[in-house]
Amino acid sequence: MVREERREVRLEVEIEKKLTDFDLDIAFRVGEKPLSVLGASGAGKTMLLRCVAGIENPDRGRIVLNDRVLFDSKKKIALPARERRVGMLFQNYALFPHRTVSENLCFGIEGEDRASRDAKVTSLTSRMHLGGLETRFPRELSGGEQQRVALARALAIEPEALLLDEPLAALDTHLRSQVETHLQNTFGAYKRPTLLVTHNIEEAYRLGEELLVLARGKVAARGPKEEIFRRPPSVEVARLTGCKNISRAQANSDGSVEALDWGCQLQVANAPAKTPKYVGIRAHHIDFAETSEAKMQSENVFPCRLSQSSETPFRITLFLTLDSRRDISNQDFLQAEIFKEKWQRLRDKPFPWHVRLAPESLFLMAE
Amino acid sequence: MDWSPLWISLATSVTATVLTFVIGLAAAAWRQRRSGISAALVDGIFILPLILPPTVVGFFLLLLFGRNGPLGKFFLTFGATVVFSWPATVIAATVVAFPLMYLTARAALEQVDPHLLQAARTLGASEWRVFREIALPLAWPGMLAGIILSFARALGEFGATLMLAGNIPGKTETIPIAIYFAVEADEIHRALAWCGVDVGISLVLLAALYLWTRQRGPLRAGWGHR
Numbered sequence: 001m002v003r004e005e006r007r008e009v010r011l012e013v014e015i016e017k018k019l020t021d022f023d024l025d026i027a028f029r030v031g032e033k034p035l036s037v038l039g040a041s042g043a044g045k046t047m048l049l050r051c052v053a054g055i056e057n058p059d060r061g062r063i064v065l066n067d068r069v070l071f072d073s074k075k076k077i078a079l080p081a082r083e084r085r086v087g088m089l090f091q092n093y094a095l096f097p098h099r100t101v102s103e104n105l106c107f108g109i110e111g112e113d114r115a116s117r118d119a120k121v122t123s124l125t126s127r128m129h130l131g132g133l134e135t136r137f138p139r140e141l142s143g144g145e146q147q148r149v150a151l152a153r154a155l156a157i158e159p160e161a162l163l164l165d166e167p168l169a170a171l172d173t174h175l176r177s178q179v180e181t182h183l184q185n186t187f188g189a190y191k192r193p194t195l196l197v198t199h200n201i202e203e204a205y206r207l208g209e210e211l212l213v214l215a216r217g218k219v220a221a222r223g224p225k226e227e228i229f230r231r232p233p234s235v236e237v238a239r240l241t242g243c244k245n246i247s248r249a250q251a252n253s254d255g256s257v258e259a260l261d262w263g264c265q266l267q268v269a270n271a272p273a274k275t276p277k278y279v280g281i282r283a284h285h286i287d288f289a290e291t292s293e294a295k296m297q298s299e300n301v302f303p304c305r306l307s308q309s310s311e312t313p314f315r316i317t318l319f320l321t322l323d324s325r326r327d328i329s330n331q332d333f334l335q336a337e338i339f340k341e342k343w344q345r346l347r348d349k350p351f352p353w354h355v356r357l358a359p360e361s362l363f364l365m366a367e
Numbered sequence: 368m369d370w371s372p373l374w375i376s377l378a379t380s381v382t383a384t385v386l387t388f389v390i391g392l393a394a395a396a397w398r399q400r401r402s403g404i405s406a407a408l409v410d411g412i413f414i415l416p417l418i419l420p421p422t423v424v425g426f427f428l429l430l431l432f433g434r435n436g437p438l439g440k441f442f443l444t445f446g447a448t449v450v451f452s453w454p455a456t457v458i459a460a461t462v463v464a465f466p467l468m469y470l471t472a473r474a475a476l477e478q479v480d481p482h483l484l485q486a487a488r489t490l491g492a493s494e495w496r497v498f499r500e501i502a503l504p505l506a507w508p509g510m511l512a513g514i515i516l517s518f519a520r521a522l523g524e525f526g527a528t529l530m531l532a533g534n535i536p537g538k539t540e541t542i543p544i545a546i547y548f549a550v551e552a553d554e555i556h557r558a559l560a561w562c563g564v565d566v567g568i569s570l571v572l573l574a575a576l577y578l579w580t581r582q583r584g585p586l587r588a589g590w591g592h593r
Contacts, residue, residue, distance in 0.1 A: 050485075053485075055485045055488070081485070081488035081489050082490075082491045082492055082493060083491075086489060088486070088489045092480075092482060094483050094485070094486035096501060097483075098505060107490050107500075111491075153490065154489075154490075156490075157490055157491055
């Protein structure tokens with residue numbers, strides 16, 4: 001039996017680059033698990049990818065892929081993009097419009113002999129479900145097909161790392177889940193450092209196993225995605241990961257927390273490590289106590305009223321005001337997101353409703 | 368009728384167009400990677416022949432290539448005199464047509480989506496391959512416009528040619544110069560005949576171009592116009 005040789009794959013990035021509005025200053029590693037880089041538009045995500053691919057050079061730092069130094073400002077090493085063996089999926093796919101699908105796929109492997117090229121194209125077209133499209137031109141393909149061609153073209157050179165820039169952004173909503181599954185399968189088979197950047201929270205969560213939150217060029221959080229979503233370390237990360245409810249907080253001596261903006265005293269499940277300054281809860285974690293028993297027994301149940309609501313196809317967002325803070329300004333609403341079914345039950349009940357902020361759903365933030 | 372001006376004009380224009388294409392494209396590709404004050408300065412020099420009156424260009428060329436000019440002396444060391452020779456018609460036409468080729472080539476290259484060039488680089492392509500296989504084919508429709516403009520400009524060149532190459536029948540007498548001297552000698556019919564020849568050349572050129580682009584097929588030649 002052939003013993004499988006397992007070499008650790010990794011991409012180490014440690015770069016600084018001056019941008020017009022702020023400085024990019026990032027350090028992280030990626031191994032086999034795909035890493036999602038989540039950040040608002042203009043947070044430096046695309047620049048990060050361009051630096052790794054060798055399209056741009058950082059001002060300072062080091063980029064090492066497996067054992068190869070791609071960039072090192074101290075040793076004055078900056079491999080040109082063509083020598084990096086880093087596959088990049090561009091946001092607009094960057095397919096060569098004057099070449100057919102198979103000519104696009106062959107571009108990176110034209111130095112190889114014909115038989116090897118043909119074998120690779122055949123294997124890629126079947127893996128990427130591109131059979132029958134070989135002689136088409138990019139503009140004759142749908143968005144999803146174009147993306148698969150671009151991905152196949154990047155994989156054809158057998159890159160040692162894969163970079164994806166907003167891989168789902170240019171696709172219609174109905175195509176997204178299909179492409180997403182396909183990407184997940186590709187990553188699963190690929191098992192080399194994969195880095196994808198996106199401003200879309202769901203995309204980041206579904207496609208990456210690890211998550212890096214980027215804010216104004218700096219790493220705001222890095223870790224397993226579940227962990228970051230459950231306990232964002234800062235208000236910035238909480239906001240970037242889609243948390244709608246954040247209040248200034250003050251710890252009480254009995255272990256409870258005073259939510260200053262919501263006007264209530266909260267029991268929390270996990271004692272804070274540092275003095276908390278903020279408390280947050282995700283909109284879909286906000287619950288309602290519907291029976292009188294529940295109202296009496298549960299912790300963190302507060303009478304409230306509905307101020308506004310906004311609907312999406314399956315869910316509804318409710319903007320709630322606690323009775324204790326009837327005077328507060330608009331931005332201090334508590335936002336709850338519930339399914340339509342629950343809304344049907346809730347909508348006809350008389351005020352005050354009773355909102356429940358479950359202690360295990362609350363998270364405290366030190367900054 | 369002496370047909371020599373036709374052959375001289377065609378040979379001059381074709382040679383000048385080929386030269387402007389090569390030099391203009393190289394200059395445009397070079398310029399694309401530069402920026403700043405030196406690039407702007409070079410731009411100014413490159414475009415100057417377009418703005419200056421052809422007689423002024425011709426006079427400068429005469430100073431450069433004349434017996435006492437720096438380039439004239441250089442060619443003299445090989446025993447060659449440029450002024451009043453057929454190559455002089457080519458030089459004049461090339462210099463005058465060059466800015467048109469340079470400007471259109473630059474515009475055409477700048478229009479190519481830089482992401483495509485970057486993608487090609489990440490796929491391992493050398494700069495030469497990126498240029499030849501991606502930038503050039505994609506800039507081609509614009510390039511073609513540059514070629515037509517350059518050829519037309521070279522074919523119509525009069526002032527600079529007369530200054531540098533003079534009017535030597537059978538040697539440097541191109542169609543525009545033949546027309547001018549025919550009119551001056553009151554040979555209106557001869558002038559009209561040469562005008563007709565010029566119109567003919569233009570029509571043939573346009574027809575050939577039309578057929579050529581069609582034959583290459585809409586997929587490759589006209590992909591950008593859909």
